[in-house]
Amino acid sequence: MKSKQRLSDIKAMTEDQLNDEVLKLKKEQFNLRFQRATGQLENTARVRVIRRDIARAKTIAAQKSTEK
Template sequence: MKAKQRLSDIKAMTEDQLNDEVLKLKKAQFNLRFQRATGQLENTAQVRVIRRDIARAKTIAAQKSAEKQG
């Protein structure tokens, strides 16, 4: 699993790429939650990292959307 993404990498993405990234991260989050529920998750901190990456990508997407509209 990929470590925390750099902010500069996320800012360089287009809105479509950001939306795709959010979907990919949500799938990863689901898999981590499933692993945690079944007791197979070794790195529990990864759940927090993924959650924050999702928030980071959504925030940048919202900023780009606001820039485009206003």
């Protein structure tokens, strides 16, 4: 299981990489939601970590797009 991403790692990404990362995280979030609904989710804290990683990546992406 991957732990939350470091802010410095996210800031080093390009906008395209950030968009890909958000997409990947949303897929993982969907899978976690599905596991929770079927009672198979073991690490419930992971849902919160993923949600915050998505917000973090979107925030940095928005900052990078306004810097142009």
